[in-house]
Amino acid sequence: MISFEHITKWLQAWLNAHMSPILVLAVETVLIVILAIALFAVLGLVLVIMERRVAAFMQIRMGPNRVGPWGLLQSTADTVKLIMKESIVPTHADKFLFNLAPFIVMIAAMLILAPVNFAQRFHIWDLNIGILFITSISSISVIGILMGGWASSNKYSLLGAMRSGAQIVSYELSAGLSILTIIVLCGSLKVSDIIASQETGWWIFKGHIPAIVAFVIYLIAVTAETNRAPFDLAEAESELTAGFHSEYSGMRFALFFLAEYINIFIVCAVGATLFLGGWMPFHIGHLQGFNHVMDYIPSSIWFFGKTFFLIFVIMWFRWTFPRLRIDQLLNLEWKYLLPISMVNLLVMTVVAIYHLHF
Amino acid sequence: MYIVDYIKEVASAVKSLATGMKLTGYYFTHPKEIITQEYPDNRATLKMADRFKGEVIMPHDENNEHACTGCTSCELACPNGSIKVITKFEVNAEGKKKKAVDQHIYHLDMCTMCNLCIEACPTDAIKMANTFEHSVPDRNMLIKRLNNNGSKIREGVE
Numbered sequence: 247m248i249s250f251e252h253i254t255k256w257l258q259a260w261l262n263a264h265m266s267p268i269l270v271l272a273v274e275t276v277l278i279v280i281l282a283i284a285l286f287a288v289l290g291l292v293l294v295i296m297e298r299r300v301a302a303f304m305q306i307r308m309g310p311n312r313v314g315p316w317g318l319l320q321s322t323a324d325t326v327k328l329i330m331k332e333s334i335v336p337t338h339a340d341k342f343l344f345n346l347a348p349f350i351v352m353i354a355a356m357l358i359l360a361p362v363n364f365a366q367r368f369h370i371w372d373l374n375i376g377i378l379f380i381t382s383i384s385s386i387s388v389i390g391i392l393m394g395g396w397a398s399s400n401k402y403s404l405l406g407a408m409r410s411g412a413q414i415v416s417y418e419l420s421a422g423l424s425i426l427t428i429i430v431l432c433g434s435l436k437v438s439d440i441i442a443s444q445e446t447g448w449w450i451f452k453g454h455i456p457a458i459v460a461f462v463i464y465l466i467a468v469t470a471e472t473n474r475a476p477f478d479l480a481e482a483e484s485e486l487t488a489g490f491h492s493e494y495s496g497m498r499f500a501l502f503f504l505a506e507y508i509n510i511f512i513v514c515a516v517g518a519t520l521f522l523g524g525w526m527p528f529h530i531g532h533l534q535g536f537n538h539v540m541d542y543i544p545s546s547i548w549f550f551g552k553t554f555f556l557i558f559v560i561m562w563f564r565w566t567f568p569r570l571r572i573d574q575l576l577n578l579e580w581k582y583l584l585p586i587s588m589v590n591l592l593v594m595t596v597v598a599i600y601h602l603h604f
Numbered sequence: 605m606y607i608v609d610y611i612k613e614v615a616s617a618v619k620s621l622a623t624g625m626k627l628t629g630y631y632f633t634h635p636k637e638i639i640t641q642e643y644p645d646n647r648a649t650l651k652m653a654d655r656f657k658g659e660v661i662m663p664h665d666e667n668n669e670h671a672c673t674g675c676t677s678c679e680l681a682c683p684n685g686s687i688k689v690i691t692k693f694e695v696n697a698e699g700k701k702k703k704a705v706d707q708h709i710y711h712l713d714m715c716t717m718c719n720l721c722i723e724a725c726p727t728d729a730i731k732m733a734n735t736f737e738h739s740v741p742d743r744n745m746l747i748k749r750l751n752n753n754g755s756k757i758r759e760g761v762e
Contacts, residue, residue, distance in 0.1 A: 300632065303631065303632045303635060303638070304628040304631050304632050305631070306631050306637050306638050306639050306640075307638065307639075307640050308638060308640040308642065562625060562628060562629065562632075563625075565628060566621075566624045566625050566627075566628040567621065567624065582614060586614070
Protein backbone atom coordinates (compact mmCIF):
# COMPACT_ATOMS: atom_id res chain seq x y z
CA MET A 247 0.00 0.00 0.00
CA ILE A 248 1.31 3.46 -0.92
CA SER A 249 1.66 5.83 2.02
CA PHE A 250 3.24 9.21 2.62
CA GLU A 251 6.13 7.43 4.30
CA HIS A 252 6.97 5.51 1.13
CA ILE A 253 6.78 8.65 -1.00
CA THR A 254 9.13 10.64 1.23
CA LYS A 255 11.60 7.71 1.52
CA TRP A 256 11.62 7.18 -2.22
CA LEU A 257 12.04 10.91 -2.91
CA GLN A 258 14.95 11.22 -0.50
CA ALA A 259 16.68 8.17 -1.97
CA TRP A 260 16.21 9.50 -5.50
CA LEU A 261 17.50 12.96 -4.57
CA ASN A 262 20.53 11.51 -2.75
CA ALA A 263 21.40 9.39 -5.74
CA HIS A 264 21.43 12.37 -8.08
CA MET A 265 22.67 15.37 -6.08
CA SER A 266 25.15 16.53 -3.47
CA PRO A 267 23.89 16.54 0.17
CA ILE A 268 23.66 20.35 0.38
CA LEU A 269 21.60 20.51 -2.80
CA VAL A 270 19.34 17.73 -1.49
CA LEU A 271 18.68 19.80 1.64
CA ALA A 272 17.92 22.89 -0.45
CA VAL A 273 15.55 21.02 -2.77
CA GLU A 274 13.76 19.41 0.18
CA THR A 275 13.39 22.77 1.90
CA VAL A 276 11.84 24.29 -1.22
CA LEU A 277 9.51 21.29 -1.55
CA ILE A 278 8.39 21.60 2.07
CA VAL A 279 7.75 25.32 1.69
CA ILE A 280 5.65 24.68 -1.43
CA LEU A 281 3.75 21.88 0.32
CA ALA A 282 3.13 24.01 3.42
CA ILE A 283 1.81 26.92 1.36
CA ALA A 284 -0.34 24.56 -0.71
CA LEU A 285 -1.71 22.98 2.48
CA PHE A 286 -2.51 26.46 3.82
CA ALA A 287 -4.31 27.50 0.66
CA VAL A 288 -6.34 24.30 0.46
CA LEU A 289 -7.15 24.37 4.19
CA GLY A 290 -8.27 27.97 3.98
CA LEU A 291 -10.63 27.25 1.10
CA VAL A 292 -11.99 24.03 2.62
CA LEU A 293 -12.45 25.38 6.14
CA VAL A 294 -14.19 28.57 5.03
CA ILE A 295 -16.77 26.71 2.96
CA MET A 296 -17.14 24.11 5.73
CA GLU A 297 -17.72 26.83 8.30
CA ARG A 298 -20.34 28.56 6.19
CA ARG A 299 -22.24 25.38 5.40
CA VAL A 300 -22.10 24.10 8.99
CA ALA A 301 -23.26 27.49 10.26
CA ALA A 302 -26.11 27.55 7.78
CA PHE A 303 -27.35 24.08 8.66
CA MET A 304 -27.19 24.83 12.39
CA GLN A 305 -29.24 27.99 11.86
CA ILE A 306 -31.78 26.18 9.64
CA ARG A 307 -30.48 27.95 6.52
CA MET A 308 -29.11 26.67 3.22
CA GLY A 309 -25.76 28.49 3.11
CA PRO A 310 -23.85 29.23 -0.10
CA ASN A 311 -25.05 26.74 -2.71
CA ARG A 312 -24.84 28.58 -6.02
CA VAL A 313 -21.16 28.61 -7.05
CA GLY A 314 -20.09 25.17 -8.21
CA PRO A 315 -21.61 21.89 -7.03
CA TRP A 316 -23.22 22.39 -3.59
CA GLY A 317 -21.53 25.80 -3.43
CA LEU A 318 -18.10 24.21 -3.03
CA LEU A 319 -16.40 26.87 -5.17
CA GLN A 320 -17.79 29.78 -3.13
CA SER A 321 -14.61 30.28 -1.10
CA THR A 322 -12.51 30.12 -4.29
CA ALA A 323 -14.64 32.88 -5.81
CA ASP A 324 -14.27 34.93 -2.61
CA THR A 325 -10.49 34.51 -2.70
CA VAL A 326 -10.32 35.68 -6.33
CA LYS A 327 -12.38 38.71 -5.34
CA LEU A 328 -10.07 39.48 -2.39
CA ILE A 329 -6.96 39.19 -4.57
CA MET A 330 -8.37 41.71 -7.04
CA LYS A 331 -9.38 44.21 -4.36
CA GLU A 332 -7.27 47.23 -3.52
CA SER A 333 -5.35 47.01 -0.28
CA ILE A 334 -5.81 50.37 1.44
CA VAL A 335 -3.41 51.62 4.11
CA PRO A 336 -4.89 54.32 6.38
CA THR A 337 -3.13 57.73 6.19
CA HIS A 338 -2.20 57.85 9.86
CA ALA A 339 -1.22 54.20 10.10
CA ASP A 340 2.28 53.10 11.01
CA LYS A 341 2.98 51.77 7.51
CA PHE A 342 5.80 49.37 8.37
CA LEU A 343 4.06 47.67 11.30
CA PHE A 344 0.73 47.73 9.48
CA ASN A 345 2.19 45.79 6.56
CA LEU A 346 4.24 43.49 8.75
CA ALA A 347 1.45 42.36 11.12
CA PRO A 348 -0.43 39.91 8.84
CA PHE A 349 2.83 38.21 7.89
CA ILE A 350 3.83 37.75 11.55
CA VAL A 351 0.51 36.05 12.22
CA MET A 352 0.92 33.85 9.14
CA ILE A 353 4.55 32.95 9.88
CA ALA A 354 3.64 32.01 13.46
CA ALA A 355 0.92 29.75 12.09
CA MET A 356 3.36 28.22 9.56
CA LEU A 357 6.04 27.53 12.19
CA ILE A 358 3.65 25.48 14.32
CA LEU A 359 3.20 23.14 11.38
CA ALA A 360 6.76 21.79 11.83
CA PRO A 361 6.32 19.18 14.60
CA VAL A 362 2.83 17.98 13.60
CA ASN A 363 2.73 14.35 12.46
CA PHE A 364 0.37 14.23 9.51
CA ALA A 365 0.61 10.48 9.00
CA GLN A 366 2.73 7.57 10.11
CA ARG A 367 6.33 8.86 10.05
CA PHE A 368 5.30 11.85 7.88
CA HIS A 369 6.27 15.13 9.46
CA ILE A 370 8.53 18.11 8.80
CA TRP A 371 10.66 18.18 11.94
CA ASP A 372 10.00 15.76 14.79
CA LEU A 373 12.03 17.60 17.42
CA ASN A 374 12.22 16.26 20.98
CA ILE A 375 10.40 19.25 22.51
CA GLY A 376 7.62 19.30 19.90
CA ILE A 377 4.70 20.20 22.17
CA LEU A 378 6.73 22.89 23.97
CA PHE A 379 7.67 24.28 20.55
CA ILE A 380 4.01 24.42 19.52
CA THR A 381 2.81 26.14 22.70
CA SER A 382 5.63 28.70 22.62
CA ILE A 383 5.30 29.57 18.93
CA SER A 384 1.53 29.87 19.18
CA SER A 385 2.01 32.78 21.61
CA ILE A 386 3.85 34.73 18.92
CA SER A 387 0.69 35.29 16.91
CA VAL A 388 -0.59 37.63 19.64
CA ILE A 389 2.30 39.96 18.79
CA GLY A 390 1.01 40.17 15.23
CA ILE A 391 -2.49 40.91 16.44
CA LEU A 392 -1.30 43.63 18.85
CA MET A 393 0.90 45.07 16.11
CA GLY A 394 -1.95 45.20 13.61
CA GLY A 395 -4.31 46.78 16.14
CA TRP A 396 -1.77 49.40 17.23
CA ALA A 397 -0.53 50.31 13.75
CA SER A 398 -4.04 50.82 12.34
CA SER A 399 -4.42 54.03 14.42
CA ASN A 400 -8.08 53.23 14.97
CA LYS A 401 -9.70 53.03 18.39
CA TYR A 402 -11.70 49.94 17.53
CA SER A 403 -8.61 48.13 16.26
CA LEU A 404 -6.68 49.06 19.39
CA LEU A 405 -9.50 47.92 21.69
CA GLY A 406 -9.82 44.65 19.81
CA ALA A 407 -6.09 44.04 19.94
CA MET A 408 -5.93 44.74 23.69
CA ARG A 409 -8.83 42.40 24.38
CA SER A 410 -7.21 39.78 22.23
CA GLY A 411 -3.96 40.14 24.14
CA ALA A 412 -5.62 39.75 27.54
CA GLN A 413 -7.60 36.79 26.28
CA ILE A 414 -4.77 34.85 24.65
CA VAL A 415 -2.38 35.41 27.54
CA SER A 416 -4.87 34.17 30.13
CA TYR A 417 -6.26 31.23 28.20
CA GLU A 418 -2.81 29.94 27.33
CA LEU A 419 -2.47 28.96 30.99
CA SER A 420 -5.31 26.48 31.04
CA ALA A 421 -4.49 25.23 27.55
CA GLY A 422 -0.95 24.62 28.70
CA LEU A 423 -2.08 22.86 31.89
CA SER A 424 -4.42 20.56 30.00
CA ILE A 425 -1.61 19.71 27.57
CA LEU A 426 0.63 19.02 30.59
CA THR A 427 -1.95 16.55 31.90
CA ILE A 428 -1.32 14.34 28.88
CA ILE A 429 2.44 14.95 28.98
CA VAL A 430 2.41 13.62 32.56
CA LEU A 431 0.83 10.40 31.29
CA CYS A 432 3.16 9.72 28.37
CA GLY A 433 6.30 11.31 29.78
CA SER A 434 7.59 12.86 26.56
CA LEU A 435 7.27 16.13 24.69
CA LYS A 436 8.14 14.51 21.36
CA VAL A 437 5.07 14.32 19.17
CA SER A 438 5.89 10.91 17.71
CA ASP A 439 6.45 9.50 21.22
CA ILE A 440 3.09 10.85 22.37
CA ILE A 441 1.39 9.12 19.46
CA ALA A 442 3.36 5.91 20.01
CA SER A 443 2.24 5.83 23.66
CA GLN A 444 -1.38 5.62 22.46
CA GLU A 445 -0.91 2.45 20.44
CA THR A 446 -3.01 0.43 22.91
CA GLY A 447 -5.73 3.08 23.14
CA TRP A 448 -6.20 6.81 22.92
CA TRP A 449 -5.49 8.83 26.06
CA ILE A 450 -9.05 10.08 26.25
CA PHE A 451 -10.13 6.46 26.84
CA LYS A 452 -7.10 5.29 28.81
CA GLY A 453 -6.79 8.30 31.08
CA HIS A 454 -10.07 7.98 33.03
CA ILE A 455 -12.04 11.10 33.94
CA PRO A 456 -9.02 13.47 34.29
CA ALA A 457 -8.24 12.98 30.59
CA ILE A 458 -11.82 13.80 29.60
CA VAL A 459 -11.81 16.90 31.82
CA ALA A 460 -8.49 17.95 30.31
CA PHE A 461 -9.91 17.40 26.82
CA VAL A 462 -12.93 19.62 27.52
CA ILE A 463 -10.74 22.34 29.08
CA TYR A 464 -8.35 22.12 26.12
CA LEU A 465 -11.22 22.58 23.67
CA ILE A 466 -12.58 25.62 25.56
CA ALA A 467 -9.13 27.19 25.96
CA VAL A 468 -8.11 26.79 22.31
CA THR A 469 -11.45 28.20 21.17
CA ALA A 470 -10.55 31.29 23.20
CA GLU A 471 -6.97 31.28 21.96
CA THR A 472 -8.02 31.29 18.32
CA ASN A 473 -10.37 34.24 19.02
CA ARG A 474 -13.47 32.38 17.92
CA ALA A 475 -17.02 32.71 19.15
CA PRO A 476 -18.13 32.52 21.96
CA PHE A 477 -14.79 34.17 22.80
CA ASP A 478 -14.60 36.40 19.70
CA LEU A 479 -14.84 39.69 21.55
CA ALA A 480 -11.48 40.65 20.05
CA GLU A 481 -13.29 40.83 16.71
CA ALA A 482 -16.85 41.44 17.91
CA GLU A 483 -18.41 42.58 14.65
CA SER A 484 -21.35 44.15 16.43
CA GLU A 485 -19.36 46.36 18.81
CA LEU A 486 -15.84 46.76 17.42
CA THR A 487 -16.47 46.39 13.66
CA ALA A 488 -14.10 43.40 13.39
CA GLY A 489 -11.57 44.63 15.98
CA PHE A 490 -7.90 44.39 15.16
CA HIS A 491 -8.36 43.85 11.42
CA SER A 492 -11.05 46.44 10.72
CA GLU A 493 -8.59 48.66 8.79
CA TYR A 494 -7.27 45.79 6.69
CA SER A 495 -8.60 45.15 3.22
CA GLY A 496 -7.86 42.98 0.23
CA MET A 497 -5.13 40.37 0.52
CA ARG A 498 -3.85 41.61 3.91
CA PHE A 499 -7.29 40.99 5.37
CA ALA A 500 -7.32 37.59 3.67
CA LEU A 501 -4.05 36.71 5.42
CA PHE A 502 -5.58 37.47 8.85
CA PHE A 503 -8.68 35.54 7.90
CA LEU A 504 -6.63 32.61 6.64
CA ALA A 505 -4.44 32.64 9.76
CA GLU A 506 -7.54 32.26 11.93
CA TYR A 507 -8.53 29.09 10.10
CA ILE A 508 -4.98 27.74 10.01
CA ASN A 509 -4.75 28.28 13.75
CA ILE A 510 -7.97 26.35 14.24
CA PHE A 511 -6.57 23.51 12.15
CA ILE A 512 -3.35 23.46 14.13
CA VAL A 513 -4.91 23.51 17.60
CA CYS A 514 -7.29 20.77 16.50
CA ALA A 515 -4.38 18.76 15.09
CA VAL A 516 -2.56 19.12 18.41
CA GLY A 517 -5.74 18.16 20.27
CA ALA A 518 -6.15 15.10 18.05
CA THR A 519 -2.51 14.18 18.65
CA LEU A 520 -2.71 14.50 22.42
CA PHE A 521 -6.13 13.11 23.19
CA LEU A 522 -7.28 11.11 20.16
CA GLY A 523 -4.05 9.36 19.21
CA GLY A 524 -2.89 11.34 16.17
CA TRP A 525 -2.71 8.97 13.22
CA MET A 526 -3.28 5.88 15.43
CA PRO A 527 -6.22 3.78 14.22
CA PHE A 528 -9.09 3.10 16.59
CA HIS A 529 -8.49 -0.19 18.43
CA ILE A 530 -10.75 -2.00 20.85
CA GLY A 531 -8.84 -4.16 23.32
CA HIS A 532 -8.34 -7.64 21.88
CA LEU A 533 -10.84 -7.67 19.02
CA GLN A 534 -8.27 -8.80 16.44
CA GLY A 535 -10.59 -8.73 13.41
CA PHE A 536 -11.92 -5.25 14.14
CA ASN A 537 -8.43 -3.92 14.81
CA HIS A 538 -7.13 -5.32 11.48
CA VAL A 539 -9.98 -3.64 9.58
CA MET A 540 -9.13 -0.35 11.31
CA ASP A 541 -5.44 -0.77 10.40
CA TYR A 542 -6.37 -0.89 6.73
CA ILE A 543 -7.57 2.74 6.79
CA PRO A 544 -4.51 4.91 5.96
CA SER A 545 -2.97 6.79 8.87
CA SER A 546 -3.34 10.15 7.07
CA ILE A 547 -7.11 9.62 6.88
CA TRP A 548 -7.21 8.85 10.60
CA PHE A 549 -5.29 12.03 11.39
CA PHE A 550 -7.31 14.34 9.15
CA GLY A 551 -10.58 12.68 10.18
CA LYS A 552 -9.92 13.31 13.86
CA THR A 553 -8.71 16.86 13.21
CA PHE A 554 -11.76 17.71 11.13
CA PHE A 555 -14.01 16.19 13.79
CA LEU A 556 -12.49 18.55 16.37
CA ILE A 557 -12.80 21.48 13.94
CA PHE A 558 -16.46 20.59 13.54
CA VAL A 559 -16.91 20.59 17.33
CA ILE A 560 -15.34 24.06 17.56
CA MET A 561 -17.63 25.28 14.77
CA TRP A 562 -20.53 23.74 16.67
CA PHE A 563 -19.51 25.87 19.69
CA ARG A 564 -19.36 28.98 17.54
CA TRP A 565 -22.83 28.64 16.11
CA THR A 566 -24.49 27.66 19.40
CA PHE A 567 -23.17 29.92 22.14
CA PRO A 568 -23.56 33.69 22.53
CA ARG A 569 -20.52 35.91 22.94
CA LEU A 570 -19.16 36.46 26.46
CA ARG A 571 -18.49 39.85 28.01
CA ILE A 572 -14.85 40.65 28.84
CA ASP A 573 -15.39 40.25 32.61
CA GLN A 574 -17.26 36.98 32.09
CA LEU A 575 -14.44 35.82 29.86
CA LEU A 576 -11.76 36.50 32.45
CA ASN A 577 -13.96 35.09 35.25
CA LEU A 578 -14.35 31.85 33.32
CA GLU A 579 -10.61 31.52 32.93
CA TRP A 580 -9.32 32.61 36.35
CA LYS A 581 -12.13 31.35 38.57
CA TYR A 582 -13.15 28.17 36.79
CA LEU A 583 -10.86 26.77 34.10
CA LEU A 584 -7.54 27.44 35.82
CA PRO A 585 -8.44 25.99 39.28
CA ILE A 586 -10.17 23.01 37.70
CA SER A 587 -7.25 22.25 35.41
CA MET A 588 -4.78 22.58 38.30
CA VAL A 589 -6.72 20.09 40.42
CA ASN A 590 -7.08 17.93 37.33
CA LEU A 591 -3.32 17.96 36.76
CA LEU A 592 -2.80 16.90 40.38
CA VAL A 593 -5.25 14.01 40.01
CA MET A 594 -3.61 12.97 36.76
CA THR A 595 -0.18 13.00 38.38
CA VAL A 596 -1.45 10.60 41.07
CA VAL A 597 -2.94 8.40 38.35
CA ALA A 598 0.33 8.41 36.43
CA ILE A 599 2.53 7.70 39.49
CA TYR A 600 0.47 4.70 40.64
CA HIS A 601 -0.14 3.51 37.03
CA LEU A 602 -3.89 3.58 37.55
CA HIS A 603 -4.51 4.19 33.83
CA PHE A 604 -5.06 1.34 31.41
CA MET B 605 -20.53 24.89 51.59
CA TYR B 606 -18.77 27.08 49.08
CA ILE B 607 -17.12 24.21 47.23
CA VAL B 608 -20.45 22.40 46.77
CA ASP B 609 -22.02 25.52 45.28
CA TYR B 610 -19.01 25.88 43.00
CA ILE B 611 -19.35 22.33 41.68
CA LYS B 612 -23.12 22.74 41.28
CA GLU B 613 -22.56 25.93 39.30
CA VAL B 614 -20.08 24.25 36.98
CA ALA B 615 -22.41 21.26 36.53
CA SER B 616 -25.44 23.41 35.71
CA ALA B 617 -23.36 25.50 33.28
CA VAL B 618 -22.16 22.38 31.47
CA LYS B 619 -25.73 21.07 31.37
CA SER B 620 -27.15 24.27 29.87
CA LEU B 621 -24.37 24.42 27.27
CA ALA B 622 -25.06 20.79 26.36
CA THR B 623 -28.76 21.59 25.94
CA GLY B 624 -27.92 24.32 23.45
CA MET B 625 -25.53 22.10 21.54
CA LYS B 626 -28.16 19.36 21.41
CA LEU B 627 -30.58 21.68 19.62
CA THR B 628 -28.08 22.94 17.04
CA GLY B 629 -26.85 19.37 16.60
CA TYR B 630 -30.44 18.32 15.91
CA TYR B 631 -30.81 21.04 13.28
CA PHE B 632 -27.48 20.07 11.72
CA THR B 633 -28.50 16.42 11.34
CA HIS B 634 -32.04 17.19 10.14
CA PRO B 635 -31.79 19.21 6.89
CA LYS B 636 -35.57 18.89 6.54
CA GLU B 637 -35.92 21.58 9.20
CA ILE B 638 -34.41 24.20 6.86
CA ILE B 639 -36.87 27.07 6.44
CA THR B 640 -35.06 28.92 3.63
CA GLN B 641 -37.15 29.50 0.50
CA GLU B 642 -35.03 29.39 -2.65
CA TYR B 643 -37.10 32.18 -4.15
CA PRO B 644 -36.54 32.49 -7.89
CA ASP B 645 -36.41 28.67 -8.22
CA ASN B 646 -39.64 27.96 -6.36
CA ARG B 647 -41.59 30.80 -7.93
CA ALA B 648 -44.21 28.43 -9.35
CA THR B 649 -45.01 26.86 -5.99
CA LEU B 650 -44.38 29.89 -3.77
CA LYS B 651 -47.26 30.53 -1.38
CA MET B 652 -47.46 33.99 0.16
CA ALA B 653 -49.33 34.60 3.38
CA ASP B 654 -52.78 36.16 2.89
CA ARG B 655 -51.98 38.82 5.48
CA PHE B 656 -48.94 40.00 3.51
CA LYS B 657 -49.55 43.57 2.29
CA GLY B 658 -48.00 44.10 -1.13
CA GLU B 659 -50.07 46.73 -2.92
CA VAL B 660 -53.56 48.26 -2.96
CA ILE B 661 -55.88 46.86 -5.60
CA MET B 662 -59.51 47.47 -6.56
CA PRO B 663 -61.24 44.16 -7.33
CA HIS B 664 -63.53 44.17 -10.37
CA ASP B 665 -66.19 41.52 -10.98
CA GLU B 666 -66.94 39.81 -14.34
CA ASN B 667 -69.16 42.70 -15.49
CA ASN B 668 -66.22 45.11 -15.04
CA GLU B 669 -67.94 46.61 -12.02
CA HIS B 670 -66.31 47.80 -8.80
CA ALA B 671 -67.65 49.03 -5.47
CA CYS B 672 -65.99 52.45 -5.39
CA THR B 673 -68.38 55.35 -4.93
CA GLY B 674 -65.70 58.01 -5.29
CA CYS B 675 -66.22 59.19 -1.70
CA THR B 676 -62.47 59.98 -1.31
CA SER B 677 -62.36 58.49 2.20
CA CYS B 678 -59.21 56.60 1.24
CA GLU B 679 -57.57 59.75 -0.06
CA LEU B 680 -58.32 61.53 3.23
CA ALA B 681 -57.13 58.58 5.29
CA CYS B 682 -53.83 58.19 3.48
CA PRO B 683 -51.07 59.68 5.71
CA ASN B 684 -48.65 60.53 2.89
CA GLY B 685 -50.89 61.27 -0.07
CA SER B 686 -50.38 58.12 -2.05
CA ILE B 687 -53.98 58.09 -3.25
CA LYS B 688 -55.66 60.65 -5.45
CA VAL B 689 -59.31 60.10 -6.36
CA ILE B 690 -60.55 62.09 -9.36
CA THR B 691 -64.32 62.21 -9.34
CA LYS B 692 -66.92 63.05 -11.98
CA PHE B 693 -70.66 63.55 -12.04
CA GLU B 694 -72.73 61.01 -13.88
CA VAL B 695 -76.33 61.48 -14.92
CA ASN B 696 -78.34 58.38 -14.11
CA ALA B 697 -81.50 57.02 -15.71
CA GLU B 698 -83.78 59.30 -13.69
CA GLY B 699 -81.88 62.34 -14.88
CA LYS B 700 -80.21 62.88 -11.49
CA LYS B 701 -76.55 63.89 -11.15
CA LYS B 702 -74.51 61.50 -9.06
CA LYS B 703 -70.88 61.59 -7.91
CA ALA B 704 -68.75 58.70 -9.25
CA VAL B 705 -65.08 57.80 -9.52
CA ASP B 706 -63.34 58.84 -12.70
CA GLN B 707 -59.77 57.83 -11.94
CA HIS B 708 -58.50 56.20 -8.72
CA ILE B 709 -54.78 57.04 -8.84
CA TYR B 710 -52.50 55.02 -6.54
CA HIS B 711 -48.80 55.82 -6.01
CA LEU B 712 -47.17 52.50 -5.19
CA ASP B 713 -43.79 54.24 -4.94
CA MET B 714 -44.97 56.31 -1.95
CA CYS B 715 -47.24 53.78 -0.26
CA THR B 716 -46.11 52.46 3.13
CA MET B 717 -48.67 49.61 3.24
CA CYS B 718 -50.19 51.03 6.43
CA ASN B 719 -53.65 49.63 5.56
CA LEU B 720 -55.45 52.84 6.67
CA CYS B 721 -57.17 53.35 3.27
CA ILE B 722 -58.60 49.83 3.36
CA GLU B 723 -59.97 50.45 6.86
CA ALA B 724 -61.41 53.81 5.81
CA CYS B 725 -63.26 52.49 2.76
CA PRO B 726 -67.01 52.29 3.57
CA THR B 727 -67.83 49.92 0.70
CA ASP B 728 -64.80 47.60 0.75
CA ALA B 729 -63.93 48.68 -2.77
CA ILE B 730 -60.15 48.41 -2.30
CA LYS B 731 -58.06 45.77 -0.58
CA MET B 732 -54.47 44.72 -0.06
CA ALA B 733 -53.00 42.15 -2.49
CA ASN B 734 -50.14 39.87 -1.48
CA THR B 735 -48.11 40.39 -4.64
CA PHE B 736 -44.53 41.50 -4.13
CA GLU B 737 -42.68 41.57 -7.47
CA HIS B 738 -43.00 45.32 -8.02
CA SER B 739 -39.69 45.98 -9.74
CA VAL B 740 -40.11 48.16 -12.87
CA PRO B 741 -37.63 49.98 -15.14
CA ASP B 742 -39.30 53.39 -14.72
CA ARG B 743 -40.80 54.80 -11.55
CA ASN B 744 -43.69 56.34 -13.48
CA MET B 745 -44.91 52.78 -13.93
CA LEU B 746 -45.49 52.64 -10.19
CA ILE B 747 -48.23 55.23 -10.46
CA LYS B 748 -51.26 53.10 -11.10
CA ARG B 749 -54.88 53.66 -12.00
CA LEU B 750 -56.92 51.23 -9.94
CA ASN B 751 -60.31 51.39 -11.72
CA ASN B 752 -60.40 49.64 -15.08
CA ASN B 753 -61.24 51.35 -18.34
CA GLY B 754 -64.99 51.64 -18.79
CA SER B 755 -65.74 50.19 -15.38
CA LYS B 756 -68.72 51.41 -13.41
CA ILE B 757 -70.09 51.08 -9.93
CA ARG B 758 -71.87 47.89 -9.03
CA GLU B 759 -75.66 48.09 -8.66
CA GLY B 760 -76.85 48.62 -5.11
CA VAL B 761 -73.60 49.99 -3.70
CA GLU B 762 -74.24 53.35 -2.07
